[in-house]
Amino acid sequence: MSESYSTLQEISRRFDREDLALVAHHPDLCFTINSYELFTHHVFTRVKRQNPDKSITQESCRIVIQSEECEDALHLYPTWKRIEERVDFEATQEIERAIEVLASRECKHIYLLFPRSANFKRHVPIRSPKLDAMGLEYTLKLVPYVIY
Structure with a gap:
């Protein structure tokens, strides 16, 4: 905690x-x-409550969801950064860090979570030429997360 x-x-x-x-x-x-800490805790408790059949752990800056059926875990990276206009432009640093994690083959699936805003209401899948050139199978999405 x-x-x-x-x-x-x-x-x-x-x-x-x-x-x-x-x-x-x-x-x-x-x-x-610390808004980041509170947002991360909110996401963690909500994900844990909604997925009682999965193993959910919170590591330093990410939440890992592991199910028995699938060997690949989903890594959630909550970020307390408000997206005001263009999500792909405003989240460039977070996307670059996620691409580096995926390139290191530490994991295959990453969701970057941001607070939902007026201009950011839908999941945005991201494709990386670097990862595609490496022939990796991966998932990288920017996800608006509702706070209520």
Whole structure:
């Protein structure tokens, strides 16, 4: 479990609403919430709840879904980056990193998860000339993830 999430859990156990309101208005104190950590935790718990028959683990920056029927695991990379206009252009760095992971043959299937936005509502499959030239079988998708 992430440090920021466990800290928020501990704070919610020890303080009631009035205590938090008092602390929030104190001029010398501030809260820092790691949005990436919270988004990753949200994705992990939701995927685990929706797939009780699969083995789901959270590693440093990815969530791995492994089923008994399929030997190839699906790797989810949650990213707290808002896509405003063009997903293929705004996610260039993430796509390049995913292509490097696929080229190293560490895995075959990667989904890059981003928060859903007005201009990013559908899965976008990505093809790489580099990976195609290597003759690899792979899946690389940009996926909008609903937060509610």
